[in-house]
Amino acid sequence: MIKAPVSNDLFLRAQNSIPGGVNSPVRAFRAVGGNPRFIVSAKGPYMYDEDDNRYTDFINSWGPMILGHAAEVVQEAVQQAIPNSLSFGAPTRKEIEIAELIVSMVPSIEKVRMVNSGTEATMSAIRVARGFTGRDKIIKFEGCYHGHGDSFLISAGSGAITLGVPDSPGVTKGTANDTLTAPYNNLDAVKTLVDAKKGQIAAIILEPVAGNMGLVTPAEGFLQNLRALCDKEGIVLIFDEVMTGFRLAPGGAQELYGVTPDMSTLGKIIGGGMPVGAYGGKREIMEYVAPAGPVYQAGTLSGNPIAMSAGMAMLTYLKEHPEVYTQLRNTTDKLVSGMEQNMQQLGLNFTVNQIGSMFSIFFTQQAVTDFDSAKTSNTAFFGRYFNAMLDRGIYLAPSQYEALFVSTAIGEEQVSQYIQANLESLKEAQQG
Structure with a gap:
């Protein structure tokens, strides 16, 4: 399990001078439990926090880092x-x-x-x-x-x-x-x-x-x-x-x-x-x-x-370089296919929505086509899954209600790491 004592201390300190300790609400991790990680630097597919932990990033600053960090x-x-x-x-x-x-x-x-x-x-x-x-x-x-x-x-x-x-x-x-x-x-x-x-x-x-x-x-x-x-x-x-x-x-x-x-x-x-x-x-x-x-x-x-x-x-x-979009789509297709196989193997209720280099997992048995169907997702399960992925060095959006973004810096190594972490994290989340 990844430890983050410096980030925890910084979050406590931040709450004295910043509302909720963050400058944008979803960063506070309230929807998933635990405390946010305070980031120091990022390069390519990776971000590094104040405790020298490395994370493979699937938020990419909520989308703009399409070429990876510090392109x-x-x-x-x-x-x-x-x-x-x-x-x-x-x-x-x-x-x-x-x-x-x-x-x-x-x-x-x-x-x-x-x-x-x-x-x-x-x-x-x-x-x-x-x-x-x-x-x-x-x-x-x-x-x-x-x-x-x-x-x-x-x-x-x-x-x-x-x-x-x-x-x-x-x-x-x-x-x-x-x-x-x-x-x-x-x-x-x-x-x-x-x-x-x-x-x-x-x-x-x-x-x-x-x-x-x-x-x-x-x-x-x-x-x-x-x-x-x-x-x-x-x-x-x-x-x-x-x-x-x-x-x-x-x-x-x-x-x-x-x-x-x-x-x-x-x-x-x-x-x-x-x-x-x-x-x-x-x-x-x-x-x-x-x-x-x-x-x-x-x-x-x-x-x-x-x-x-x-x-x-x-x-x-x-x-x-329009070929970027083909690369992004192919990488995301591999990620989604691997996740779907994992969830089918474990007998989970899920829906994965994807287009190009954007995707979301919903832990629900119905198709997600609007806000009401999105809200049928099991958010408690998502919280456990999120934290299990974070412990395995995968940085996801700390909310069920956010999309994930793939960058061109995500290659075969990161795809394999993600799919394996996904399987292990789903098993851990199932155990409660």
């Missing part, structure tokens, strides 16, 4: 940019270059605005959609998480459900009234909402592949039918691709499924690990953003030169 192409770009200063608060050539690159890669984006986080991107996209349409209400889907903006903390997934507080205090009733929710993959429920609020819906926002109730893929025709409905009703369709953008394909889930939204939000990979986000879409919609138009949004650190350099290096590499 040389990104590191070199950052090192070259640092001597020129860390921030200007003024325009740079690199902002134009990365904007042009994003426009060339993402089908829906004709213009793009850089921001500093996925939350900022989704908040801004909703505001622009409201300004463009002159309407107030939005539709989101139960279990889809779009950051911690007030409009989105209604039937949210991820950290909200992990903490057992799906609707956060501090969100006003007025804000909640303007956010309508429907079950993911349920087109009829969306149509009912649209009919009930005819001419009032500004936008429908969703993760085209949900990753914050665990990984849930769209049912056949779901995205296409949403596109048709939005066209018919004059509603702005927004794909939140903060997680899936550039991970599932060079153009994200919208390229993979052949459905083009009106707007897209991005994050994670476009910063190569640096704090960054972006939102973009059709030219006529994005022309509503100040200073071109009346919808205000600003940010001192937006387009930060270090983040732009990291993102430019990452996206350029992915565009020039």
